[in-house]
Amino acid sequence: MIAISSILLGAVLCVTASVSCAWRGAAQTSSQPPAFFTQDMGNNRRVVVLPFEGGENNPQLASRVRQSFFSHFSPKKYYDVEPRDIDTLLDTLDALSGRQWSSLSPVELGRCFKADYLLYGRVLSTRRLFFIFYSQIALNVEIRLVETRRGRTVWKTTVEKRMQSGDVPLHPLSLVSAAFHTSGIASDERMQDLIERTCRELARSLPEPADEKISCFKTDIQVASFNSGQRAQHMAGELQGKGYEARVERVRINGVDWHRVLVGPYGRADAETARQTFAEDPSARPVLIYAR
Numbered sequence: 001m002i003a004i005s006s007i008l009l010g011a012v013l014c015v016t017a018s019v020s021c022a023w024r025g026a027a028q029t030s031s032q033p034p035a036f037f038t039q040d041m042g043n044n045r046r047v048v049v050l051p052f053e054g055g056e057n058n059p060q061l062a063s064r065v066r067q068s069f070f071s072h073f074s075p076k077k078y079y080d081v082e083p084r085d086i087d088t089l090l091d092t093l094d095a096l097s098g099r100q101w102s103s104l105s106p107v108e109l110g111r112c113f114k115a116d117y118l119l120y121g122r123v124l125s126t127r128r129l130f131f132i133f134y135s136q137i138a139l140n141v142e143i144r145l146v147e148t149r150r151g152r153t154v155w156k157t158t159v160e161k162r163m164q165s166g167d168v169p170l171h172p173l174s175l176v177s178a179a180f181h182t183s184g185i186a187s188d189e190r191m192q193d194l195i196e197r198t199c200r201e202l203a204r205s206l207p208e209p210a211d212e213k214i215s216c217f218k219t220d221i222q223v224a225s226f227n228s229g230q231r232a233q234h235m236a237g238e239l240q241g242k243g244y245e246a247r248v249e250r251v252r253i254n255g256v257d258w259h260r261v262l263v264g265p266y267g268r269a270d271a272e273t274a275r276q277t278f279a280e281d282p283s284a285r286p287v288l289i290y291a292r
Helices: 002-024 059-073 083-097 106-113 172-186 188-205 229-241 268-279
Strands: 046-049 117-131 134-147 153-165 218-226 246-253 256-266 287-291
Touching: 046 059, 046 083, 046 106, 059 083, 059 117, 059 134, 059 188, 083 106, 083 218, 083 246, 083 256, 083 287, 106 117, 106 246, 134 188, 153 188, 218 229, 218 268, 229 246, 229 256, 256 268, 268 287
Parallel strands: 046 117
Antiparallel strands: 117 134, 134 153, 218 256, 218 287, 246 256
């Protein structure tokens, strides 16, 4: 029995070693060097992080990557928009235009958000490999920054991260425990750790805007939006009767006029307080909109 165990262990070690060597060269982090902005951003720094694409086999993966990226991106010196406000406005836009927001051009989306830049993200690939004493997971994500005036990409990068484990037991009795330990790297918790590492590098590679104060930014609140200009004017009149500085702004998207009811502008802190007040009305879907 000892001889048989030794033979089996030797065979497993050979296979494991060959697999480990096969992946060793690919286990390094590869990232595309960040490009430089081709223009002076100045005060143009309002960035909307759109929902990420990809992860067809795991629909929640792209959402997890986007949320992680936003948490690492938000400390940068941009004027960012909360994902919940972005998604609310996109849902409204889908309902009003009758098309998916992804079919709209960056110029049209920029007009809706009054944004200077849109940040698109895509999960290019994921991989999980598990073979006895060797396991590896990999994640490849691309982000690109698009200016909304002409709809051109001004910066793009791709980051791929890998995590691997290859514990080789020295005793036959350790085979099961070693295999169990190695399989842990392919778990969902390890994937979340990999997402965090990838998004941290993506956010770090994104160039900072000019070092200027952003206190000058003001925010409107979109209380509601309608296809009917008459309905929008009626709501604006009601809000004006309550003492709000309300107005109607028309935006043409995909050949359809979209009438949104805005109040403001507010400073960022006051805007959040006012948005919570409007949210108490079930007929309202308040969203923060940047006021130039």
